[in-house]
Amino acid sequence: MLQGDEPLRIAGQGGFWVGVTRASRSYGTAAAGQMYVQYQVPADRRHVLPLVLVHGGGGQGTDYLQTPDGRPGWASFFLRCGYAVYVVDRPALGRSPYHPDLHGPLTPPPTYEQLFRLFVAPERYPDLYPQARLHNQWPGTAELDDPVLGQFMAALGASQADLGLVHREMRRCGAELLDRIGPAVLLTHSAGGPFGWLAADARPELVRAVIAVEPLGPPFAKTPTGRLDWGLTAAPMTYDPPAPDASAMQPEERAAPAPDLKACMAQAEPARQLPNLRGIPVVVVTAEASWKAQEDHGIVDFLRQAGVPAEHLRLEETGIHGNGHMVMLERNSDVVAALLAGWIERRTAK
Numbered sequence: 001m002l003q004g005d006e007p008l009r010i011a012g013q014g015g016f017w018v019g020v021t022r023a024s025r026s027y028g029t030a031a032a033g034q035m036y037v038q039y040q041v042p043a044d045r046r047h048v049l050p051l052v053l054v055h056g057g058g059g060q061g062t063d064y065l066q067t068p069d070g071r072p073g074w075a076s077f078f079l080r081c082g083y084a085v086y087v088v089d090r091p092a093l094g095r096s097p098y099h100p101d102l103h104g105p106l107t108p109p110p111t112y113e114q115l116f117r118l119f120v121a122p123e124r125y126p127d128l129y130p131q132a133r134l135h136n137q138w139p140g141t142a143e144l145d146d147p148v149l150g151q152f153m154a155a156l157g158a159s160q161a162d163l164g165l166v167h168r169e170m171r172r173c174g175a176e177l178l179d180r181i182g183p184a185v186l187l188t189h190s191a192g193g194p195f196g197w198l199a200a201d202a203r204p205e206l207v208r209a210v211i212a213v214e215p216l217g218p219p220f221a222k223t224p225t226g227r228l229d230w231g232l233t234a235a236p237m238t239y240d241p242p243a244p245d246a247s248a249m250q251p252e253e254r255a256a257p258a259p260d261l262k263a264c265m266a267q268a269e270p271a272r273q274l275p276n277l278r279g280i281p282v283v284v285v286t287a288e289a290s291w292k293a294q295e296d297h298g299i300v301d302f303l304r305q306a307g308v309p310a311e312h313l314r315l316e317e318t319g320i321h322g323n324g325h326m327v328m329l330e331r332n333s334d335v336v337a338a339l340l341a342g343w344i345e346r347r348t349a350k
Helices: 076-079 112-120 147-154 164-180 188-201 296-305 333-348
Strands: 010-017 021-025 027-032 034-041 050-055 086-091 183-188 207-214 252-253 265-268 284-288 310-314
Touching: 010 164, 027 164, 034 076, 034 164, 034 183, 050 076, 076 086, 076 333, 086 164, 086 207, 086 284, 112 164, 164 183, 164 188, 183 333, 188 207, 207 333, 284 333, 296 310
Parallel strands: 050 086, 050 183, 183 207, 207 284, 284 310
Antiparallel strands: 010 034, 021 027, 034 086, 252 265
């Protein structure tokens, strides 16, 4: 299924906030920690379960609303498939206001130089990682003055500098969102990946599936804003046997399973289990030409070792080639979305 030109008929739409807290400061009491949620319900709704779309790092909900070259985004695609769609702006990003007094310091803003290498044109840097040379799906010319690139860069912002705080807010806001909307499917991307693990851990009865597109990792990774001390997250998860604190997690390295892949960390055996995720269908989706192609197997290994029967969907194995990390923005975004829609239908059918 590709998006056509026919009008998209909407039965209901709006927005609301979850996770609103109060913070006392010398100048008064402020609202803090809130997450904005935009929703649309198609007139031709064909699926009971709504879909929650969670953006990555310095992005925002607009990652799912349109592509930088002006095509309808994944939110419209899934609406056309008959899903009610909830698009979030994670706390302190996008439409969720940021203030340093409430949310702490930020990282430096993303730069053109960084994103040429990571997202836009990794094929120009073939020594960056083995799969970089395969990238060919960016929708613009990937030149500095390309208006498509300008649209992409305009949407990006800095991230909070405390990864543990970010993940604790994900858990809190994710749980409150699910309490409000009921059972749902979570589709996460990149640094938004821990939202899926944390929300499912907090409300396992309300998460019916998790699609993690190139999620933050690999396990126990050290990032510029913090370490994944709990394996997949920088905030506590429910383990069995319980882990009293992150120091109880015992990582050990597993050798790379194939050439051009990286060695990743797993738990030392016997591994603690993730009981709240055990019954939830999970798929990790990896693009052919992203740097994540080297390491996403480590996330799948960690989940399976912890008792979660996660699937690993490598796009090239389905005949979808040339994608980088920002698959929802690239030229074949609808093709990838159709693949994910098929997975959701198969795994959530009653």
